[in-house]
Amino acid sequence: MAFLGIYVREAHPIDGASSAGNDKVGIRIRQHRTFEERLAAAQACCGALHFTMPLLVDTIDDRVGHAYSGMPDRLYLVDRDGKVPYQGGRGPMGFRPAELEQSIILLLLGNGDVAGAQR
């Protein structure tokens, strides 16, 4: 099982629809205007949240974000044939890790992996 994070455009930039919750904890980021800005934001995010998985950074024209309709946040599962067995609902409401987890279990079960150790 591989996990890839994909850093897309900010959901609540301070020069857009900013959020009171973010202000409260001092997270103030404007919408990225260059790839370098997005890279810096992704690095800050990694550092603050102690990421262990790779965090890929989307191009500044949001190519992968649009291809997957991933903004503001979303979960997908891709099987070994490169097909999508799970397309999460659009975030934030549709962002449900527990729901994805069930699809992961059933995918692995379907592949014949009966031991939990396959994770």
Added chain:
Amino acid sequence: MRMHHLFAVVLLALPAVSWADPPVTSKDVPAPGPVQSRLWLEAIFQAPLLEYCDASVPRSEALRMLVAVQRGQKLGPGVGWYDPSRRRHDWAWLATRLDRDGNGRILRKEFTGADEWFKQMDRDRDGAITPEDLDWSESSDWVRRDAQSLRLLRNMDQDGNGRIDDAEWLAYFKKMTGEKTTLNAEDFRDILAATERGEKGKAKKVSREIWLQCLLAGDLGSPLQGPRVDQAAPDFTLSAQDGKKKITLSDYRGKKPVVLIFGSFT
């Protein structure tokens, strides 16, 4: 908002094209600009005609969202483009394989996976995997309780770290008891009722114009719909947060399934 205002907003809000060579590559993934514009312009022109259209006429996700924002509707599941998730592995898939006696219950002995997996599937811990355990719709009691727990946690979470320590717990208790020193059943009822309402004044007031600009810029989501169940996942190559290492999705094909997590810091 008049049509020509919206038109101007679309043109201003679309991200500026970067003329320098991008430092990373995306294979199989075209520049989204033209598709984005087309979808939004279609939505803008279709929106005023919606009331004259039959319910059977398909409405794109972009159209549904534009109309919801224009009408100032409270955004949530089932409103705008917030459709439920889609998946291959639903109850029907599972029951065909494991519910031999067809009684709508898969017990531990019928489940071929590990203990840990059974626990995750038997969401309500009643000893059997049932259709209710796979129900992620808004009408599910479990989903409602889960959402309510999250709201309660947010009400109590002072430092925003997603966890409640004893100091926060005590502070919340003091806030709920006020001058008294104990909570009774009615107080508990009021605490739960507060999670239904949400704390007033917490949401920042954002003007409809800003909201529409954010929508068209892609902050709230893309007008594209993304790959559906059993469609091919678009291949791509992006660089990791170190700015150097590159990862290609199709490298995992034939080897491992991949979870993709889209998001941002804010």
